[in-house]
Amino acid sequence: MENILELQQVSKTFPKSDFTLENMTFSIPYGAIMGFVGENGAGKTTTIGCILNTVRKDSGTVKLFGKEMTDADIGMREKIGVVYDGDNFPGYWNARQLSGVMEGLYTSWDHALFQKYLEEFHLPAKQKITSYSKGMTMKLAIAAALAHHPQLLILDEATGGLDPVMRDEMLDVFLEFVQEENHSILLSSHITSDLEKIADYITFIQNGRLIMTASKNDLVYNYAVMRCKESQFLALDPKDILAYRKRDFQIDVLVSDGKEAQRKYKDIVTDHVSVDEIMLLLVKGERV
Amino acid sequence: MRGLLKNNFYATLPNVKVFSVIMLLLGIFVVAMDNKIPSLIIGYTLLCMIGFSLNSIASLRRECATKWSKYKITAPVKRSAIVRSYFWSLLLWLAAGMIFAGTGVALSILLHGFPFDKNTDIFMLLVVGTGISLFMGAVFFPLIYLGGEERNEVFLVVSLLCGIGLVMGLATLINSFFPAPMTPVQIVLGGMMILVSALLVFALSYPLTVCISRKREY
Numbered sequence: 011m012e013n014i015l016e017l018q019q020v021s022k023t024f025p026k027s028d029f030t031l032e033n034m035t036f037s038i039p040y041g042a043i044m045g046f047v048g049e050n051g052a053g054k055t056t057t058i059g060c061i062l063n064t065v066r067k068d069s070g071t072v073k074l075f076g077k078e079m080t081d082a083d084i085g086m087r088e089k090i091g092v093v094y095d096g097d098n099f100p101g102y103w104n105a106r107q108l109s110g111v112m113e114g115l116y117t118s119w120d121h122a123l124f125q126k127y128l129e130e131f132h133l134p135a136k137q138k139i140t141s142y143s144k145g146m147t148m149k150l151a152i153a154a155a156l157a158h159h160p161q162l163l164i165l166d167e168a169t170g171g172l173d174p175v176m177r178d179e180m181l182d183v184f185l186e187f188v189q190e191e192n193h194s195i196l197l198s199s200h201i202t203s204d205l206e207k208i209a210d211y212i213t214f215i216q217n218g219r220l221i222m223t224a225s226k227n228d229l230v231y232n233y234a235v236m237r238c239k240e241s242q243f244l245a246l247d248p249k250d251i252l253a254y255r256k257r258d259f260q261i262d263v264l265v266s267d268g269k270e271a272q273r274k275y276k277d278i279v280t281d282h283v284s285v286d287e288i289m290l291l292l293v294k295g296e297r298v
Numbered sequence: 299m300r301g302l303l304k305n306n307f308y309a310t311l312p313n314v315k316v317f318s319v320i321m322l323l324l325g326i327f328v329v330a331m332d333n334k335i336p337s338l339i340i341g342y343t344l345l346c347m348i349g350f351s352l353n354s355i356a357s358l359r360r361e362c363a364t365k366w367s368k369y370k371i372t373a374p375v376k377r378s379a380i381v382r383s384y385f386w387s388l389l390l391w392l393a394a395g396m397i398f399a400g401t402g403v404a405l406s407i408l409l410h411g412f413p414f415d416k417n418t419d420i421f422m423l424l425v426v427g428t429g430i431s432l433f434m435g436a437v438f439f440p441l442i443y444l445g446g447e448e449r450n451e452v453f454l455v456v457s458l459l460c461g462i463g464l465v466m467g468l469a470t471l472i473n474s475f476f477p478a479p480m481t482p483v484q485i486v487l488g489g490m491m492i493l494v495s496a497l498l499v500f501a502l503s504y505p506l507t508v509c510i511s512r513k514r515e516y
Contacts, residue, residue, distance in 0.1 A: 064372065084374040085374070088374045094368065096364075098365050098366065110304055111301045111304050111308070116301075116374060
């Protein structure tokens, strides 16, 4: 399967903060949505910085559309739409001025499409961006990212400032975007329920390290959590344990094959697991 | 480049609007006053030229309040083009300042006659205004990429002082070459030396700023 984005062993150290992004490796196939999950400070924005060359990686390779992107690869950046968390554009602009600037930056800027999104998202074109609500600024950024017909959308906490109704609208927009088979999305988010709705793959990171990448279907249908008593936990085969977390009277154990675990450990209660719970177990839990 | 210049224009516009109104009112006052003592015209001309240039570079701070500086890097433009757009914007606003100043001086001459001792004084006035503006930009742009937009105010003051200092230093150096009283040819030659030096430093500052901007992380 061909990949639109490939990261191989990407590392970056910030000496001042002691933070290290270590050997980040994952890829996104064409036509897929990759959810990128991790706690605050896990390295999501640094990884996105390395992809977009806003941060210089120390080592490793990042391939976009099969090629490493340099500062000179203007054509490649035409095909990428970006949305950052918070204020993407100067507050003294209005949407019309934003369109004017973008028209001069992107050769494929589609003014009509941008207008369509402004109407669809109920964004007044003449109002200064500074007077927009947080949700409105995020919708404007999403509209701007889509209006130059990108192939790859990179969204860094782009749904964070939106209420559930708006978020649902945006998720529909993203799903519509990936209807084209050569379109893909990298969506970094804390809101794992969003990822459960739309992601095809989910990558978990913690403290600058990749914990795992898996398909969402695999996570939802195969992964499970076993609710064990201490004695049951001690009897488990360590190979079956991905992560475990001690609660008051039980130990939650994450396993990658719930059905197999049910067959093997008949006396232990095995539940389906949400992406949220997987994240908690992987981030806060312990490994064998 | 068109988009980048538009971006710089929008960033400068609100401050320039206010500044233009003040300069317009000051211009009316200067033109209305008798120009027997030319210090008012000298002050107005320099204020116009340096003021517009200063507004242009001061607007960079407005971008750092948002993620726009980072966003621009992800757009299909090279970092060198972003830097180039700042240099062009300064030149364009300097030209606007020259037009403002030139209009004021011309109207004053039309109404009250020629206020200076020599014809070369007007040329020297333009040289000083342009020289300070160009030196200021040449110092400011590499500094802002090196130290970050949050130190904009400090760099603005430092670069303005550097601009004034360099022009004064060069003028002192030229005066020591040509013993007083200087002939008109020597004055023009001296002015040209300041202008060429300022242009050269401004031009050399561009590759240096590009080099620094390439190492900048967002």
